[in-house]
Amino acid sequence: MEWPKLKNIILLLLVCVNVCLLLLAGLQGSRSARYEEETRQAAIDVLEQNGITFGPERLPADTQLRPLTVTRDRESEAQVAQTLLGSAERQGENEVRQLYVGEGGMAEFSMNGTFSVSLQPGAWVKEHDRSHVDASQACLERIGFQGALETEERDEASGQVRLTFHQEWEDAPVFSCRVVLTWEGDELVHLEGSRLSGTSTQASARGEPLSAASILVRFLSGINEGGYVCGRVDGMTAGYLLSGAARPVELTPVWRIDTDSGSYYVDAYTGVLTPDQT
Known part of the structure; x- marks a missing residue:
């Protein structure tokens, strides 16, 4: 077989392989997105089965916040x-x-x-x-x-x-x-x-942050264990809480969950719930 024809066949085979890989990656991504959405909806369903309405249109995206250490200025x-x-x-x-x-x-x-x-x-x-x-x-x-x-x-x-x-x-x-x-x-x-005020550096993380769906389930568990009462979740926002009053201080990633009976903080890594005292 002449070399030009053989080269074209090889190139065609490579194109076919790449197309197949792209199709497999797209299928895997689609399955992953569908599984993630099903997990999020399951968390909302569990919350509502326990008598707590989830007010926001949908769960927010998972947080990527990491613990920080800040040296006060x-x-x-x-x-x-x-x-x-x-x-x-x-x-x-x-x-x-x-x-x-x-x-x-x-x-x-x-x-x-x-x-x-x-x-x-x-x-x-x-x-x-x-x-x-x-x-x-x-x-x-x-x-x-x-x-x-x-x-x-x-x-x-x-x-x-x-x-x-x-x-x-x-x-x-x-x-x-x-x-x-x-x-x-x-x-x-x-x-x-x-x-x-001051300068911040990234502190050692305790593994990976929990997903928003997991945070919602931990919130429900913390509400039940603490004897708190609420009937509706109005919002979820990822942010920080200060840990310690000396220099330096730590910024701990948390989720703030606003409800009809007050606000609560859920640690983004441990899932521990604490009520907002302000």
């Missing part, structure tokens, strides 16, 4: 004080609680990341036509706090507005780092909460 506290108070000076030599006083008010920072800022009238005023949410977000960004709004409370009688934001770290929410901003009319009068 206390030098940023002086920058935050300067940003909010204008010219501010540190008072005293207490390393556990650092106090800054300036023309715009007073700021206190603790070693565990909590802080409180009281502002003098007129120290921080928003444009009248700007929303409190937008102005609060801009203020938090000025002090290096990347976050998302959780709640907004208004007291019509006093004109006071309280907004709660949770921090985000590497685009994931840190549920235990929250800041509450209090406005009186167009003036910001108080900030209080917990913030995280």
